[in-house]
Amino acid sequence: MNNEIYVIGHVNPDTDSICSAIAYARLKQKITGGEYKAKRAGQINSETKFVLERFGVKTPSYLSDVRTQVRDIEIRRTKGVNQGISLKIAWAYMKENNVVTLPIVDNKNHLEGLITVGDIAKSYMDVYDNRILTKAQTPCINIVETLEGELVVGNEEDVFAEGKVLIAAANPDLMENYIEQGDIVILGNRYESQLCAIEMNASCIVVCDGANVSKTITKLAQNNNCKIIKTPYDTFTATRLINQSIPIRYFMTDQELLYFTNDDFIEDIRGIMAKKRHRDFPILTKDGYYCGMISRRNLLGAKRKQMILVDHNEKSQAVDGLEDAEILEIIDHHRLGSLETMNPVFFRNQPLGCTATIIYQMYLENGIEVEPPIAGLLCSAILSDTLVYRSPTCTEIDRASAEALANIAGIEVEQYAKEMFAAGSNLTSKSPEEIFYQDFKKFIAGDVTFGVGQINSMTQDELEAIKEKLVPYMQKAYHDHGVAMLFFMLTNIMDSSTELLYQGNGARELLLNAFSLGKDTDEVYLSGVVSRKKQIIPALMQTLVQDNN
Structure with a gap:
């Protein structure tokens, strides 16, 4: 979840709006140690750009809308799995993590598909095809792991691509009539049955009950390219389990996947989720990387973005979606506007020429040293808002604050102001x-x-x-x-x-x-x-x- 608190000025920001946001975010960090981030609600102008570059301060990132987003809710960090794992492993992972949907990702963490408890149940209850393992291109290693067995002969990386699964319950003479090339034969410790299966070109024999495999059978299997898997399970259990070795890619959903991104707004996805029967929905980053799952229940715990407003207190001047955010503080020097809050907030409004003057007072009140770059920003904001003390809004407090900040920043007010206004007034080339x-x-x-x-x-x-x-x-x-x-x-x-x-x-x-x-x-x-x-x-x-x- 996003625990940052945003400090932001008005839309179409001026120098005071940007510089006050940066300085106040820095002050709050020093006082509380919290994650306060300065943001901007619009493009910076030429004057502000000059100021930020002059004092080596990075431009705050753009925040266009503060409605609650997916990133503001608790995303369940269900680990993505490889599409080649067996149904058994997928089922065990679901039980261990108490989830009903597994995301399937590639080696770069891109979403490839989804498999649910329902998909696994259908694979067990609705499949009566004895060739399902080979249709699903099941790797040998999956069968070995599912049967908790030992690969006596063969390569675990090989894939079963043809044949059926059958149980060698009849005598060898009868077995010759239904064992075909490529079959996987489940049997016991009967030497004749093992020999018959190998001679009929079975691709694999599964020896149950942990029975020993003779050297003769082992040698014969090697010569006939027949794998031997030894399992501690009895024939009934092995037969019941073997279909769980099928790779999940065979049953996963990989078409028309419904997913959301971290940046999606809750109010936009709520209706979509209500119309779908899915329990869980994958979340991707804007770059397409999988990062977690959410359900409808997660929306109940959505946390509104926390905001501190500087240099404005009117809704018409605020960033979009402010009504869905939680306003914690307002620091301003304008008239009281139309903004309403759900809860009481810290509200500081003074009849001064600039919000930056108030911010500087708060540094002094809290005994926090103003660093030279921040002093430069605050001084620039005051000079800009008061037109170098010419504006009728300028007070002696503004003037004294600007002079003190100029001394910290190492600038000469009149000369610096000319450079700043010249940079800001170069507008003839703009649209x-x-x-x-x-x-x-x-x-x-x-x-x-x-x-x-x-x-x-x-x-x-x-x-x-x-x-x-x-x-x-x-x-x-x-x-x-x-x-x-x-x-x-x-x-x-x-x-x-x-x-x-x-x-x-x-x-x-x-x-x-x-x-x-x-x-x-x-x-x-x-x-x-x-x-x-x-x-x-x-x-x-x-x-x-x-x-x-």
């Missing part, structure tokens, strides 16, 4: 879709859902080039999301201003009312506005609430 989703979030106000994206740049020329790409793309994005309205902020870091693009019925009117603009305004320029969280979203929310009252 409009890549630009649009670099930092996009959805919000809900009453019955109205709207989306707001943002791009920061150091130069107005770059913003103008981006605008030419985004204006025609906005209509497509609007229809793709099915929201009431769509907005996009083109923010100039250097002169602290934003141009707002808009799409949707009532979007223009909402902006005019929210920011007290003239009725003839077409292009919306907002001087001194750079923060989506503190300047744009509250104004839009308040206006929507007033309009609905």
Whole structure:
């Protein structure tokens, strides 16, 4: 089962979302010793990529959906068996491990088939063919093992490919009439019967009751290429057991096998399992390797993924399937959103400019040293979210934290910030879709859902080039999301201003009312506005609430 706890930011992650997830996962590991893994809910942008490379930190792996998967349940590690083993060995393994289905795998652990208790029962109860052993190409070693015997003459690797199984109960004169070439003859210690079988070109004689085999018979068998197997069982028992030496490949199911993978979602496979009469289902890795078995009962013990959310607390901004996960903690600096939890959680929300500032405080509160690479990530997140202290969301706590972290990371704030923003604002070569989703979030106000994206740049020329790409793309994005309205902020870091693009019925009117603009305004320029969280979203929310009252 998967015992990891995922620390993850919002979809379309920004630098704060990624860096805070990495830093908080590291903090939780140091405090608890648990398995905390930072994840990302979307593609990282150019700015974040620069930051991670600058401080030599690996990009968190992508997590697209946190619904419960097969990997989150207890998989029974039933060992796969070779298709050549006997029915007897398969039955013994089933009893020993209390299972009713055996997976059959090749030498590379790829699934080849399945055999069940029912298959073995049918092989014993429904088969009346005395040539079944040779039809099944039964190896000599299987018969020796099944009869717990000794191979006196012959090669155990040989395979019986023709003939039937019979008991030499008659006198030699009568036996000559029904023993054929290639037959396997079960008999006792009668010299005449053994001699007759060998002379009639039987492929094997099975001598019961542990009787000794004379040197003459042994020599004759060698000369006539006839195997001799000596078993301690009596004739009745040996006859009853010998069919259990058949290799399981003869009875296994190897066509249209129903299996699942570790990555399959429980809600997707539950219905499939209910429609099938199978007791057990094999589980494969995404690379096709067998790893275990599950039954319907295992689904009852499915463990929900455990999550810690950073830099968001709204369902519309969260990774898909969050309603099926168990949220343990939320660390955020945004307004309280629409997210609901099944149980009480640790929730830390502070009116600061950046989640990374809160994470840094928690390092200090727990007496945990901030390593230079982590300090670099946290400082970068603060500089990014506060636009190097220019954003109205920035507090003195943010500034002091960034300066302390910069000292640990060994960076000079102003110079480093220019490099970071330059890397992040090199957007003219990107597609409009890549630009649009670099930092996009959805919000809900009453019955109205709207989306707001943002791009920061150091130069107005770059913003103008981006605008030419985004204006025609906005209509497509609007229809793709099915929201009431769509907005996009083109923010100039250097002169602290934003141009707002808009799409949707009532979007223009909402902006005019929210920011007290003239009725003839077409292009919306907002001087001194750079923060989506503190300047744009509250104004839009308040206006929507007033309009609905």
